[in-house]
Amino acid sequence: MKPIFRTALPALLLASALAGCAHRHPAADPAIATIQLAALNDFHGNLEASSVTYTDVGGVERTVTAGGIATIAGALNAWRKDDPELLLVGAGDLIGASPALSLMWADEPTLAAMNRLGLRVSSVGNHEFDGGRAELLRQQKGGCTSPRPEKACRFDGAWQGAAFQYLAANVFDMVTNKPFLPAYHVETVRGVKVAFIGAVLKDAASSVLASGVAGLQFADEAQSINRVLPELRAQGVNAFVVLIHEGGRTPSPQQKQDCTDLYGPLVDVVKKLDPAIRVVISGHSHKGYLCRVDGRLVTQAEMGGHMLSRVTIDVDRATGRVVGERAANVVLAQGSFPPDAAMDGFLQTVRARSEQALARPVARLAVDTLVRPDDDTIDESALGDLIADSMLYGARAYGAQIAFMNRGGIRTTLKTGAGNVATLGQLQAVLPFGNTIEVVNMTGAQIYAVLEEQFLAGRGVTRGLLQVSDGFTYQWNPSRPEGMRVVDKSVLLHGVQIEKGNTYRVAINHFLLEGGDSFPTFKQVTNVAPTNMRDVDALAEYLISRDRAGKPAGAASDAGRIRRAK
Template identity: 85%
Template sequence: MKPHLIFRSVLLAALLSGCATQKPTDQAIATIQLATLNDFHGHLEPSKVTYTDLAGKERTVTAGGAAMIAGALNTWRREDPELLLVAAGDLIGASPALSLMWADEPTLAAMDRLGLRASSVGNHEFDAGRVELLRQQKGGCASPRPDKACRFDGAWPGAKFQYLAANVFDMVTNKPFLPAYHIEQVRGVKVAFIGAVLKDATSTILASGVAGLNFADEAQSINRVLPELRAQGVNAFVVLIHEGGRTPSAPQKTDCADLRGPIVDVVRKLDPAIRVVISGHSHKGYLCRVDGRLVTQAEMGGHVMSRIAIDIDRATGRVVGERASNVVLEQGTFQPDVAMESFLQSVRARSDQALARPVARLAVDTLERPTDDYVDESALGDLIADSMLYGARSYGAQIAFMNRGGIRTSLRTGAGNVANLGHLQAVLPFGNTLEIVNMTGAQIYAVLEEQFIANRRVTRGLLQVSDGFTYQWNPARPEGMRVVDKSVLLHGVQIEKDSTYRVAINHFLAEGGDSFPTFTRATNAAPTNIRDIDALVDFLTSRDRAGKPAGAASNAGRITRTGPSK
């Protein structure tokens, strides 16, 4: 066996000893075993992940995939047949084309095959709106995405697991939009899983899709249901919440004490009876303690799963102990499940022909997306903004803006630098349509300043801009004054604050998505039926046919940072 595999095997055994494999000797205590996922995002196939191990070494491995997850669960359920699989949201949405092209129904079906019992909703569960989410939960084919819904099997029976949202209320009835909790009885004791999503989810969701819904304070909403649960004889509570944080600690380090981010404030406001919080959203793996409570997250994409053991006093039904480990599902660690692999083969067979359709040749084999923590423009962002401008040319568009969060992965082409439809759909999975609006120069300045409000440049990244539009910004200047005056140019000419310009944006930004409210104040809006993915296909095709393939190895220098370096 290779040395690093021996190390991992010993480490895994140490982490799980006394946690996920041993039965308690005290008959007064019932130990409940959990396996958890978060932010799966339709990653049915294995993919690359980079993480820092306990020895401080950065490792890049191929991990996850539904067959490997099923294999891990098979192993753990042989140890404990009553193990429960639960999740913390974003199981779907922003998915690879293999899932997205079928309205994520293959992913939901895979979750059912894995035996998932309950999951909080995440912001991405609302990507196609509240109506589509309810269809995915309850079944049926009446969908705002008729080109995708029920196209895989001809029907959709609905997910067997339960989505939870204690803090999402229907404004008309003032009742939860989805159930607040799900109760399981294991080894003679009851445990309630309470779900919630970040209260600021509306900043990342198409506003029209969640009209009539109120996203309330997470902790208050969770605490509110405890009396109702206690009346049903439940005194053990686990929170599934799509909100997260970050830590410099390794994802496998137990009881880390350096967790930071929004999840910390939420946890501190929870009722003291809540001892276990399973989180998501930030795509970081951790096993931390906040005021003594266990707070976990399992990275994203199914690369990692958390295993949690909860000790419950049979007499009182209360949690008296909890411990956890994070397991990297590196290929070869577990035997892939044969039945799940057969299911995936059927999905691939239905999908491959459409996804493999060649679109165009690019100038380079890879264009990198803007990364989560890097705030400048990217070569791929330039390309997509240019394609939006190209798609909106008949509407007189002069400038195009693209939000970083809408670019879900880097663009990696196939042989001969040829991009196929699957490559492009992975980059732009949301199917946003273009909208053309009038904006004054002053509004354009305001939008650029909104990038830098309240650390937004870290969490959202810069808007990507089209060819001919340039500007400078200085991070050392006060908030609201970071864009260098008179540096905003269109084809080398200063943007005049009292002049009007025609701007192309996606529908998400047009509704103020990603907290850009100035876009909602634009005028003379011309909604189009042009999808961003179609504009990208047309742009790449036209450039290829002209003998000038699009794309570059580095960004075009449209956005310039001045002043102190990062």
């Protein structure tokens, strides 16, 4: 097993210093313009620092607290001191699926932070469309007319818009057949023109609410990018950087230079790009890498602001073409750069405003406490029942019949205040990850398989069994062999036996959809319908509906949906 270092600041400080040296502006070559970029992707509203585990170039696994807007600003301050013309660029999902600190304000604090950081341009990601096309345009241009009036302009009383430009070369308005957002943005740096061309994965529409992107077409990424090159060349631009919200994966460490083992959908896109495109800055897969694909530089900087990619491009002044490119991924561990005082002050303001809002009462419950049991001998909890029921409630418009919730996603006991009233902050503490709910098709055989996967070797019940919604019941026998522990014919939906050949609509969170907690069968489901509703929002709406109906939710004990056979 590789050693895990919980504190590794000296090594990180040295790595940061070396990365800075590697990117210092070289002695001027009159024939070459050297342009420096800092790139981030998949920030997802992570204004605060958080823990990240990564493998360094020596193969050592390290866990550090990294990111946070004050540290990001501090790093940029240091780099801009060396090169005032350094540009900050993004590769999408700067917002969406964000912590409450940002999401509760329609992600306006994050966009404001990006303005303060001096972000110049970013591709859109699929999560930029979480609120729909109208909301994305509002976030770009400003204003308070929003499909989320309970969040928009609530933080600062107004919203002036993003100072940076979102790009989407492959997203078209089906009525006008024109790009929904600009396809590219041109910057002049050290006297040469550089075009940043943005794109999002062509399957983005399948991961957002269909009504939110109605009338938009998501086209092939490479074709759409290549299509704009003649237009750019006519403007005298011959240096191109692609910002694309599509990703890949690699077994190589995040900081390994020029890896050659990148795989995934991004690779096919890169291979189809015009040969003049030498630099591709990517996102979406939340992986850090510095790879080469057909000789091109392809980068990604993990997620959440834990890391920034420093990209250096050499441009021939005579031709305007890229003649050299290199990059480094810098982990922004706390202490590696002096935090920016002004940005830290902004963060403190966001925290203060958010804490006040998080104290807002949501609804009255039937009991004052619903315990999250840490005892692995307990299969079901009243809190697990409540959350599964709220997921089913939130997914009802999508035809959900059953809901499954992984107990690891339930982080703490729900303790209410006076009069058994739960606050928004208390709900956020129970479900802090902001997982979105997906509704999928599962056969009865797949449901049986998932239940059996709870007991496979290496799992036992150490992570707790899946919590299930009202009407779904089954029995299991711990003395039976693996793969046969679910009692045959005991799996019922409202008292009717689940048939292995039938298909059922099931609500799960996105973590499970990706096979999280070692449930591979969830990755085999079909007809995925994203609700774009976070689990905590579904819980709040469910509690409110029950309270208004005069039947507060919650119980002192579990409902007996999961039983061990004797």
